[in-house]
Amino acid sequence: MVDITERRSALESHYTAGTFGAECNGHPGVMLAVRRNLSIVHVAGKPDDQTFINAIKSACGCDIPFEPGSVSVAGSLSLIWLAADRWMAVSAEPDPGILEATLRRACDDTVAVIDASHASTVLRLSGPQARTVLMKGAPLDFHARTFTPGRVATTMISQCTVTLVCIDQDTFDLYVFRSFAQHMWEWLRDASEEFGYEVSDILSG
Amino acid sequence: MLIKCPWCGDRSLAEFSYQGDATIIRPSDPLSLSDNQWNEYLNLRNNPKGWHDEIWQHLNGCRKHFKARRNVVTHEIADTKPMDGSLQGGRS
Amino acid sequence: MQNYSIFSLARNALSHHKNWTEAWRSPDPKPEYDVVIIGGGGHGLATAFYLAKEHGISNIAVIEKGWLGGGNTGRNTTIVRSNYAIEGNAFFYEKSMDLWRGMTQELNYNVMFSPRGVINLAHSDAQIDDFQRRGNALRLNGIDAQWLSRDDLKKRVPLLNMSPDARFPITGGLEQPRAGTARHDAVAWGYARAADARGVDIIQQCEVTGLKIEGGRMTGVETSRGFIAAKKVGVAVAGHSTQIFDMAGIRLPIESHLLQAMVSEPVKPSLDTVITSGASHVYISQSDKGEMVFGGDLDFYNSFAQRGNYPTIEHVVAACCELFPTYSRLRLMRTWGGIMDMSMDGSPIIDKTTIEGLYINAGWCYGGFKATPGSGWVFAHTIAQDRPHALNECFSLDRFQTGHVLDERGAGPVAKLH
Amino acid sequence: MNNPQIPQYRLPEGGRIDRSRPLSFSFNGRAYVGYQGDTLASALLANGVHLIARSFKYHRPRGIMSAGSEEPCAMVTMRQGSRIEPNIRATQIELYEGLVANSQNCWPSVNFDLQAIINKVSRFLPSGFYYKTFKWPKFLWMSYEKVIRHAAGMGKVATLPDPDHYDHMHAYCDVLVVGGGPAGLMAAKSAAASGARVMLADEQAEFGGTLCGRAEKISNKPAMDWVARVRDELAARPDVTLLPRTVVASYYDHNMLVLNQRTGEHLPTAEGFTPRQRIWKVWAKQVVLATGAIERPLVFGNNDLPGVMLTGAVQTYISQYGVLAGKNAVIFTNNDSAYDAAAHMHDNGIKIAAIIDNRKQTSPAAQKLSDRGILIFNNHVVYQAVGSKHVRGVNISPLNENGDKLSGGNIKIDCDLLCMSGGWTPSVHLFSQARGKLRWHETLTTFIPEKSFQQERSAGSCKGVWGLSDCLKGGAKAGAEAAKAAGFTKTRALKTPAASNHDMGDIRALWRVPQPPRSQTKRFIDFQDDVATSDIELAAREGYRSVELTKRYTTLGMGTDQGKTSNINGLAVLSEELGKHIPEVGLTTFRPPYTAQTLGAISGPERGGHFAPTRRSPVHDWHVSTGASFMPAGLWMRPAYYQQPGETMWDAIYRETKHVRSHVGLVDVSSLGKIDLQGKDSAEFLNRCYINGFAKLPVGKCRYGVMLRDDGMVFDDGTVSRLAENHFMMTTTTAKAGPVLQYLEYLLDVVWPELDVHVVSATEQWCAIAVAGPKSRELLSRITDIDMSNEAFEFMGVRQGNICDVPGRIYRISFSGELAYEIGVPSDWGLHVWESLMTAGKDLKVSPYGLEAMSILRIEKGHIVGAELNGRTTADDLGFAAMISTRKPFMGQRSLRKPALLEGERKQLVGLISLDGKTPIPRGAQIVVNPDGPTPVAMLGEVTSNCYSPHVENHIGLAIVKRGRQRIDEILWATSPLTKQRVRVKLCSPHFIDPQGERLRG
């Protein structure tokens, strides 16, 4: 398919850009946005299988991040640790079929390659109070020395499973299952209210 | 409680699902068992008051199952290991 | 036994209550008894009482490692009901209900059995079906049950959240009108006093540390206060059944889990019935003293700690505020836990064992307080006659092997799910 | 009390209040003025108001006894309307402008309370009186109980929903310090100096602990200067979190503590978006407990009168609030701490009428006071306070040689304030919650921490250390040790500043002040629950001898204060009664929370719509916009039906049902669980999971499967499609999507780790739309490049291709019994595909249908759902015997041989049809032979599903009935006594439509 039918985010009809919550004099404590049109592919394979390791390297251009909670990056592609035998490749490529096919081609069939581009809604949370907002929700240590850029953790916020990726000191991506997206969005807005927050225009990629 | 997932590290109890006694091994050939033996596997439990080897799943995390050796009186956790690892630690 | 009545109270008031006698003695153990009951909770004490009253056996000792009623009897949410759908359960709990109705008078001790109704809230269409199915089974079995519509509920429980916008809107409720609550401690004390009056020795601060079995028969128990001989030993130790039966080499289909309960600060009457919710598994009632009493689900891992963890409390409290939004400003005063003997089908075990003279009363899960009188009654029968009563035949130990389980929740052999 | 002639009790200067900010407030309808920095209690005392409350049981007048969270007496109802809040301690409420508080548990007023009559008959109401009475006549108990219940309780609960909001926070730290007094501040300073991440919490608005209410000096300057300096230093450190107004409520396993911060409660209403309270869940590597100590009351006659106060509290009212609790005080003590207090009071203008000390020797600490000309009575006791609603004086008497009787020679001394000090009890609540072991300390006459169980240590007065200098040193050491234990190795205790170091001298225990012969004046131990010495004596006499039994029989320590001021006194009296040593009798269990916690705060943001997450399908917004009615299915919200103008709900449902059978309908089935399986052992794995075989399933085909639990009962059902040799897609019921995935993961991780299979939930990736009805093929062939012909795409086939310009899958499966397909497209395109289908099928009259219609369609077809899959039915019960493979092992197989599963009496799935053709089959009905037979009526089975079938044009149902398959054509009753409905039903096959499956294959 050359022309990709436009993908609709789970938040499409709930998303209004603007500034909300407590008065913040133009300095919102938190910025919220949705990242759209990402390609997300889960890869499950044996961590001790050299063919698998090589295949992923060739397909993604980076090493598999074996250390729990770590992320490898190659250009616009991130390879995110999910479990001892599972990773998530994320790229800004708008046609998820391409990433899936690339990985599928590279790997033999002991490796599972599963397109999950539509399974998650990706929210971006940033700003000086972003960590505080996360602290409200997740039972994790978000200290700036502990949860550093390039770390990932899957945990729970407001009874939903979320995968959190630390992008930089004040910026985080939240991967939420699509059906929970609206709930999580409302939760994030409520939690950000006291700091004043800005909903930015939808991010793509 | 704070439980150490062998991969993700110390995490809140709220992220885990308890999956029972780790010493219960599902028989490989159930059809060869007597009613009594099958009942032993299916229903009977050691249920010790003290150190207990058990299986937990990091359900709201990496979703992996692992073994933990936990004292069910004090809730001390001596050791956690991936499923294939054997456990150590704890006074018995 | 000194009679308790308004007159004796008035008489004693005049002597400044200096002349009340002991409710029970604190005897030293005799070397030998006809029957030893292990466990001075409601079940053990009731068993001793009915053994003496119904079966003419009075040379009995109840052996309790701590204090009377200090186990689950002293830490439960006191709900008494018999709205069980499965046959064996239904008739047993109904017998228990009968005994509850006369307990205060039978024991000459006010156990404050208060049949103010127990309502199970339904939150979906499927639950209406399910509850009505149960209600119909109850009615056909001769057990009281009635259906409450949303309008009925609004009137009956004014503070209940009947909003159609609630996360799980309430769609109706199944009530057992003659169910209710009782004062838990009084049940232990009432049975203890009445049993004592019939000659039963209640021995507190005495732990059973071993069972003496010779040639497949019971001959007595080792305790922290020495050996006590007995040919018949009944075990009613709730959360500690495994430990006692380990002494006899018998493995049980039981796991011990922790259940927490909690109370709010006392307030003036605000809830005149017992509310349980099918969607969130919480139950709420108000005690005579005014506290709101809440309970919920297990902590979901094996535990002998009598002490719970926080996530469960959060869940129970959130569910309570969801059902009763005005309770949000009430305050939680105390939380505690009890060790539950969770059986693999969620139903109790009352039976003889493979060892002659050793009897088991265990596996009460969430629900043994309501069973206290019935359990004592059938257990006394089982011990005295050396065979189960018709009412407890279904609670046999071998049902797990044969598959005749009484799995009210349909959860299968996963103890934590019952 | 509010005699305008009594001058104000506010000192002209001093205190930590802000005199430039007067605040008006109302108590019992009267207006008063206090200052910013006051508590409700201090502001009332400043206005000379002492009568605050009526007691729980006897309705005795009660005043203010303490200045903190231990207060047992001064309980009020705060605020009004939806913010009304009962049982609040006046000592814990920070004053704000417009505060409204009222007395509770009294009528018509606190001053004149009719129920005070109970006090007059209190001798008939000893502990446990209700166990002995109200037994006859039996039927009256519920009426008696009603009276009891109305008398009990305290304040009233709100009748409107709480408008405030609450918040949660999670935090990790190296060292959590509980208590911001001298010991806690020093500990925090010390730990922070080592670089550790420190949190310091104190329940008071201001750090300083006891120092806020004393005239102490540190480094020769006012101690509060030091406090301010340390606080500022700590605040400047990035890794220190200061939490004033934060009580540490609970201490759980693995050093997880729960804190509650009053973020907005001290304000008229929480401002803007600030929550009223915020719960902190903290995981601390190490904890320092510096929770201080609580002064003990003395147990003499009428010790509950307003105006009888703890000595330290009177000091606090002076120094912290600039308030005199009285002008003419008698001090009654058994230790030296009261002498410092006496000097402090005296310095501030309180006349000290006398100091009564039960100790025989004059303590050196007394010297300063006698130098001031203050009368000191040694070996004397106050045996009774005198007064009706406020103390007017005291009766004192010398003690006999043994100290257990009065020896005559009474003196009456007038006073308007009676200060008592019975020694101090370390606050070991959290230490005990953390399972620390206590030890009885003879000379301190109290329990102190002996051995920690968790990673914590105590410092300061909560450890039985009384001198300020020692508290500072202890804090410094504890802070350093904690940091070290948390891994900060280059740590040492900081030097501590100079300070006084007064201790308590030798305490002479005095647990019950002897009374004159025949006196029946009550000596209270637990002021909140009205437990007096006579109650404990009675409990002991009647055999309730374990301290736990005494507690429950008398309710000692069971009030909202959880016995903070009463536990030790009660225990000691019991020990004396039993002739035992205190530690032999032991303490009752300390349980969370330390102080009562607002339920709303504990539930936090998980309220209303957020009580549980709501899951929505990709087509959700479309359903909303077309006016669908929704019903919850687990966490999902699913359309139930789409009502059109002029239609009733049932009209809509039957229209949708018929439409599917005659035209084509769409139903959103995105919530069904989908699990993606890959790996070379996938087929083998499925074989082991399902009763039927999957090894030979060809690529491009799907198959219905039934899964058992290992006990032989049906766990779930669904379809499995083979997309490639080693790639399968499994579907589950909505309810079991989570459990089945977890079960498969368990099997792969734990039981068969050797299998090479990966399972991933695909539920969220795929929007699933069932297209059902005779026109479904035609509709689909318009929007896909897949060859839809019956030959190319047979029943139970699966194809991948283009659907409405997006890549997707079509499964030819049917739940309705019609020719039907299920489309799967990636979720972000789900709405696009749904809308495209609606457009493309306009001329085919395509229409959406909801769960209700779907349910009717599946009942007509005899498909099972949750009600039939109740965990007690076997595959055979449900008619799947033929599917059970005999050629391979599978989960649950062994259990099929259990005797109970082989019995002929098992309940089996059948269909039901209403015999008269018009009477509905009641939901949840039971199947019986004779509904009017004698009770208990034997039940043969139960109705699991029921509906009106537009296809059969009759009421039909599914049921599980004993030996049901042998009873086909029998006529029985379906009865619902609950709803007074019954109907004669004929048992039939559960397949009401197209039993041969011609429609779905056509």
Ligand SMILES: Cc1cc2nc3c(=O)[nH]c(=O)nc-3n(C[C@H](O)[C@H](O)[C@H](O)COP(=O)(O)OP(=O)(O)OC[C@H]3O[C@@H](n4cnc5c(N)ncnc54)[C@H](O)[C@@H]3O)c2cc1C
């Ligand atoms: C939080 C909670 C809420 C509950 N809510 C309800 C409810 O609402 N309704 C309901 O019906 N049920 C409820 N239950 C269940 C109910 O409390 C119990 O099933 C019931 O009280 C059990 O009574 P028992 O006499 O068998 O056991 P217990 O009261 O526990 O008595 C057993 C006794 O055995 C003693 N013992 C143990 N080992 C030894 C030994 N080696 N030697 C000597 N003595 C020993 C123990 O000290 C204990 O006193 C609840 C339970 C809990 C924990």
Ligand SMILES: NC(=O)c1ccc[n+]([C@@H]2O[C@H](COP(=O)([O-])OP(=O)(O)OC[C@H]3O[C@@H](n4cnc5c(N)ncnc54)[C@H](O)[C@@H]3O)[C@@H](O)[C@H]2O)c1
């Ligand atoms: N002279 C005497 O006999 C005597 C007796 C007792 C105390 N004191 C004096 O009292 C002081 C004791 O110092 P310290 O630092 O040990 O105690 P402290 O009483 O000064 O401080 C304890 C602090 O802990 C807080 N706290 C208690 N429990 C809490 C909880 N659960 N959550 C949050 N905060 C909580 C209290 O609000 C208080 O501010 C010293 O100055 C000492 O001299 C003297």
Ligand SMILES: Cc1cc2nc3c(=O)[nH]c(=O)nc-3n(C[C@H](O)[C@H](O)[C@H](O)COP(=O)(O)O)c2cc1C
């Ligand atoms: C129905 C019921 C009501 C209770 N009410 C109170 C109460 O009003 N005050 C209180 O302090 N504890 C109350 N408790 C709890 C007991 O104090 C105690 O926590 C419980 O019996 C468990 O014992 P433990 O905490 O000593 O282990 C109540 C317990 C039950 C079962």
Ligand SMILES: [Zn+2]
């Ligand atoms: Zn993990």
